[in-house]
Amino acid sequence: MAATDLVTVETFANPLDAHLVELRFASAGIPAAVLDDHITTLQPLWVPMIGGARVAVAARDVDRAKRILDRIAESRGAVGRCPECRSADCRLGIRWGVLAVLFLGFPIGPFRARSECRACGHRWWR
Ligand SMILES: [Zn+2]
Numbered sequence: 001m002a003a004t005d006l007v008t009v010e011t012f013a014n015p016l017d018a019h020l021v022e023l024r025f026a027s028a029g030i031p032a033a034v035l036d037d038h039i040t041t042l043q044p045l046w047v048p049m050i051g052g053a054r055v056a057v058a059a060r061d062v063d064r065a066k067r068i069l070d071r072i073a074e075s076r077g078a079v080g081r082c083p084e085c086r087s088a089d090c091r092l093g094i095r096w097g098v099l100a101v102l103f104l105g106f107p108i109g110p111f112r113a114r115s116e117c118r119a120c121g122h123r124w125w126r
Contacts, residue, residue: 036051
């Protein structure tokens with residue numbers, strides 16, 4: 001697999017997460033490479049500049065790899081991808097009901113959190 005054929009499908013601040021995803025891809029028969037993991041380990045403060053450890057696959061495997069990443073995100077209860085534009089640049093809102101119970105002793109507001117896509121602005125409840 002030549003380096004020019006590789007497509008980055010996900011980046012991680014923690015290189016161990018990148019290697020776990022590499023193993024998950026391998027178990028699905030998708031050859032993958034973890035790039036920039038050494039510099040991310042040695043210089044973690046550089047992660048915002050270099051983007052972290054990258055998991056890359058061959059262009060022909062990108063769709064399958066992204067479906068696996070979606071399943072991983074859903075199984076971990078992560079914010080996941082935007083249902084409208086499929087962007088991974090999403091954030092999870094505050095569970096106000098849980099906070100109210102913790103600090104006030106009674107619930108105010110929803111127990112579910114609202115996710116927001118930073119790419120397209122779409123909002124949805126989780
Ligand atoms: Zn979106």
